[in-house]
Amino acid sequence: MKNHVLRPLWVIAGMIALVLVVRYFYVPKDFGIHERGYMYGWHREGNIGDWKKVSVKYLGSEYCKDCHPDKYESIMTTPHAIIQCENCHGPATGHPTDPPKLVIDKSRGLCLRCHALLPYPTSGRANIRGFADPESHNPGLECVSCHNPHKPSLEGLK
Amino acid sequence: MKKAQMISRRDLLKNTVKGIAGLALPLAAFEIINPRSLFADKDDKSKVRWVFLVDTYKCVGCGLCVKACKIENETPYDANVTRTWVERYVITKDGKFHADSPKGARDGFTSSKIDLGMGKTEDIRKEDIEKAFFVPKLCNQCENPPCVQVCPVGATYQAPDGVVLVDRTWCIGCGYCIMGCPYGVRFFHPKYHTAEKCNFCYHRITKGLKTACVQACPFGARQIGNIKDPADPVTKIIMTERVGILKEEYGTKPQVFYIGLDKEVR
Numbered sequence: 104m105k106n107h108v109l110r111p112l113w114v115i116a117g118m119i120a121l122v123l124v125v126r127y128f129y130v131p132k133d134f135g136i137h138e139r140g141y142m143y144g145w146h147r148e149g150n151i152g153d154w155k156k157v158s159v160k161y162l163g164s165e166y167c168k169d170c171h172p173d174k175y176e177s178i179m180t181t182p183h184a185i186i187q188c189e190n191c192h193g194p195a196t197g198h199p200t201d202p203p204k205l206v207i208d209k210s211r212g213l214c215l216r217c218h219a220l221l222p223y224p225t226s227g228r229a230n231i232r233g234f235a236d237p238e239s240h241n242p243g244l245e246c247v248s249c250h251n252p253h254k255p256s257l258e259g260l261k
Numbered sequence: 262m263k264k265a266q267m268i269s270r271r272d273l274l275k276n277t278v279k280g281i282a283g284l285a286l287p288l289a290a291f292e293i294i295n296p297r298s299l300f301a302d303k304d305d306k307s308k309v310r311w312v313f314l315v316d317t318y319k320c321v322g323c324g325l326c327v328k329a330c331k332i333e334n335e336t337p338y339d340a341n342v343t344r345t346w347v348e349r350y351v352i353t354k355d356g357k358f359h360a361d362s363p364k365g366a367r368d369g370f371t372s373s374k375i376d377l378g379m380g381k382t383e384d385i386r387k388e389d390i391e392k393a394f395f396v397p398k399l400c401n402q403c404e405n406p407p408c409v410q411v412c413p414v415g416a417t418y419q420a421p422d423g424v425v426l427v428d429r430t431w432c433i434g435c436g437y438c439i440m441g442c443p444y445g446v447r448f449f450h451p452k453y454h455t456a457e458k459c460n461f462c463y464h465r466i467t468k469g470l471k472t473a474c475v476q477a478c479p480f481g482a483r484q485i486g487n488i489k490d491p492a493d494p495v496t497k498i499i500m501t502e503r504v505g506i507l508k509e510e511y512g513t514k515p516q517v518f519y520i521g522l523d524k525e526v527r
Contacts, residue, residue, distance in 0.1 A: 138307070138421040143409050146418035150428040157464035160333045161473050185479040190325050194332055216323035216369030217479075223351070223393035225521070227480055228321035237371070 160194040163187065167195065178253045191252065211237070214246040307421040310516075311461050312488045314495045314504070315397050317521040319482035322347055322395035324369035329477035331367065333462060342448040343367065344459035345399040345474055350525055351375060353389045358525050370395070396526050397483060399474070400425065400446045400459035401507065401515030408438035408447060408458075417456060423516060424463055429455045443511045461485060488516075 137144040167188045168175045178184055189195055191213060192205045220233035234240050241249070251259040330345045331338050346365030352358050361376040374382035406425050409417050416432035419425050432455035439447040439456060450457035462472035466485065470476070475483045486495025498504070498520075505522035506515045519526075 134415065137418075139419045143406065143419040144421075145415040146426075147415070147428055147431055150418075150426060150431070151420050153428075153430075154426055154460065154463040155467050157334075159465055159468065159470065161329055161476055163470075163476055186325075187477055187479070190329070190477055190479070212368055212371060215371040216325065217321055219371040221322070221370060221373055221393070222387045222390065223395075224390070225318060225392055226321060226394045227319050227482075228395070231321060 158196065160196040161187075161189050162195045163189070167192075170199070174253060181253070181255055183252060183255050209245050209247050211244075211246055214250075214252075307423075308489060309422040310488045311402060311423050311466060312486055312495060312499065313399065313402070313461065313517040314484040314486065314498055315517060315519045316482050316484075317394055317396050317519060319480045320347065320395040320397055321480055321482075322349060322366060322370040323479070324366035325477045325479065326397060326474035326483060327365050327367045329473040330459075330462075333465075333473035336457070337451050338367075340451045341365070342451065342457070344446070344457070345397065348396045348398060348526075349375070349393070350396065350523070351385055351393040352391050352525060353385060354391045355389070359383065359385065360525075366395075392523070394521070394523070396519070396522075397474075398444070398446070399517060400461070401444055401513070401517045402461060404514035404516060405512060407441045407443065407511070407513055411437040411441040413437065420463075424461050424466075425458065426460050426463060427456050427458060429453050432456050443508050443513065444515070 131147050131149065133148040134146070135148075137146060137148055164175065164187050175188075178186075192207050195205065198205055215234075215237055217228075217231050218233040219237050220231075220235045221228045223229050246252075249261055251261060253259075324347055327343055327346055330336070331343055334344055336343055341364060343365035346362050347370075348360055348362045348366075349370055350358070350360050359375045363370075363376040372382075373387075374384045377383055402424050404423070406419060409419055409425060412418075413435065414431060414433055416428045417425060417438055418428070429450075434449065434454055434456070436449070436456070439449070442458075447456055447458045449455070462470075462474075465472055472483075472485050475485050484495050484498075486493040486499075488496050488499065490496060499518050502520065504518040504520055506518060507522075507526070508515070
């Protein structure tokens with residue numbers, strides 16, 4: 104065969120070789136077809152471990168119980184027992200080392216998530232005591248300035 | 262009779278078999294979902310198949326799940342994207358249908374006004390409501406995930422326990438998966454610029470914890486379980502009670518089961 108035919112073929116062969124070499128070094132060794140087959144399991148296996156390593160932020164009320172037994176036990180006797188400490192106090196990860204104090208959400212909006220009355224018959228929302236018009240009830244004041252969220256019954260009023 | 266019009270016995274039998282095979286194929290394609298087949302699949306190497314159960318009767322629309330999810334999974338709090346969200350459905354007596362999910366219900370539903378977008382709202386009087394309820398949404402971790410099929414680089418995939426994950430180091434940000442998901446659960450992460458989705462808090466469930474949204478829910482509206490464990494309370498409910506799934510006509514076999522779904526829910 105004449106040279107002018109061979110030359111471009113060599114160029115193409117070189118390009119293919121280059122792609123294969125780059126691919127060899129660039130694609131991680133654990134990339135390939137895994138348990139779920141080619142259609143759903145074609146991936147880098149190490150990524151499963153990467154996701155497992157993500158840090159946990161919400162630790163649950165059981166984490167709070169040992170150091171704050173008084174608060175834990177008192178709220179457990181009230182209807183607010185179903186609410187996790189961290190829903191208002193923020194995620195406890197690192198506490199008490201860092202951060203030493205958690206930032207408590209005392210906003211009206213937090214209480215109104217449940218206590219703004221929405222009369223929706225087939226939702227649990229209709230059964231929660233709430234305000235039909237929350238804006239008219241002491242506007243601008245934080246709910247916690249009168250109500251104690253750890254003792255939400257009216258005897259708990261400050 | 263001309264020879265070309267004749268059909269030999271061999272051809273007749275061949276075509277009959279082909280015809281029956283052709284008819285049988287679409288019948289198999291019509292099988293939409295059966296949680297029992299996953300439950301019974303004991304030969305599978307994985308002993309775990311994560312599923313989710315949402316009880317819409319219990320949901321009050323407080324949005325504490327959305328808040329917890331955003332913080333736990335470091336989804337930028339003020340960006341209008343979230344891995345899970347809560348939708349409100351209000352159907353009035355005149356047959357009209359209203360639905361909204363302001364900020365994905367990150368701050369809950371604190372007013373009877375329906376968010377119409379562009380800063381407009383519509384108030385609905387209590388007397389006009391025929392039915393109204395809340396529906397939490399999250400990734401369905403489909404058994405046949407279309408988002409995985411369309412990924413051109415193998416950045417999103419299904420783990421052996423059924424959870425669909427995204428490899429942030431491998432995602433090229435083409436957005437095919439975001440378009441491919443019929444449930445709209447995927448979005449671009451504002452910080453990493455890669456596809457992002459709910460992964461059932463993979464870092465928590467693999468450590469024996471509940472997902473952040475399940476833990477944060479005060480009313481038990483959200484539950485996570487392993488459908489391969491017959492003693493799991495979630496498995497028992499899915500097997501013995503009336504549960505529904507979203508958009509089953511797509512054949513994606515979603516693994517988030519709902520109690521109290523309604524035809525208006527999409």
